[in-house]
Amino acid sequence: MTQVRRILAIFMVLALGIGAVACGSDSDSGSSGGGSANASKIEGTTWKLMNIANQGSATSLPNTVKAPTLEFKDGRVNVFAGCNSGSGTAEIGDKTIAFGPIALTKKSCGDIANQLDTYVTMGLNGDVGYKLDQGNLVLEGKQLSLVFAAN
Numbered sequence: 801m802t803q804v805r806r807i808l809a810i811f812m813v814l815a816l817g818i819g820a821v822a823c824g825s826d827s828d829s830g831s832s833g834g835g836s837a838n839a840s841k842i843e844g845t846t847w848k849l850m851n852i853a854n855q856g857s858a859t860s861l862p863n864t865v866k867a868p869t870l871e872f873k874d875g876r877v878n879v880f881a882g883c884n885s886g887s888g889t890a891e892i893g894d895k896t897i898a899f900g901p902i903a904l905t906k907k908s909c910g911d912i913a914n915q916l917d918t919y920v921t922m923g924l925n926g927d928v929g930y931k932l933d934q935g936n937l938v939l940e941g942k943q944l945s946l947v948f949a950a951n
Contacts, residue, residue: 838932839892843872847937847948849882852919854944865913868920870937870948877902879924882916883909888924896927897939919944 849868851858861867871878877890879902888902902924908914922943929940937948 836892836894838894838930839872841932842892842937843874846871846951848951849920849946850936850949851947852944853947858947861916862912865916868916869951870924877924879904879920881920883907883913884917896929898927899924920946 847870849861851860853859865882866880868882869880872890872892875889875891876887877899878887879885881904884904884907886902886904889898889900891898891900902921904921909917923939923941923946925941931938931940935950937950939946939948
């Protein structure tokens, strides 16, 4: 039970930090066209969430939940967000991925999985900056960053 409380405390700290962050947006982030050279490096791979970063601090996922995943193909993304799954549009540009609305199931999976689901879906909203760093896909949102490893 102590481990569950510790994990919940970590997620609460992240939630409070996210609420305190005020970031501007970069309107010329480079998401034009799906012809990015990086698209071929991102598509066709299952990306598994490893870390959630906020204000320079990264938190690994608890081993009590199934890790969220992303799969990009032909301008679409399939998502498992930690509890719910679904799909939507995702146009990979040179510096950003333009996520369209993502249709997800609406189930509840327990406090930790539900909170994880919330963070992942927050990170897949609109134009999201990204980089490929040492084999990882790092989505750099306005409120948090999500670090995915090739699976």
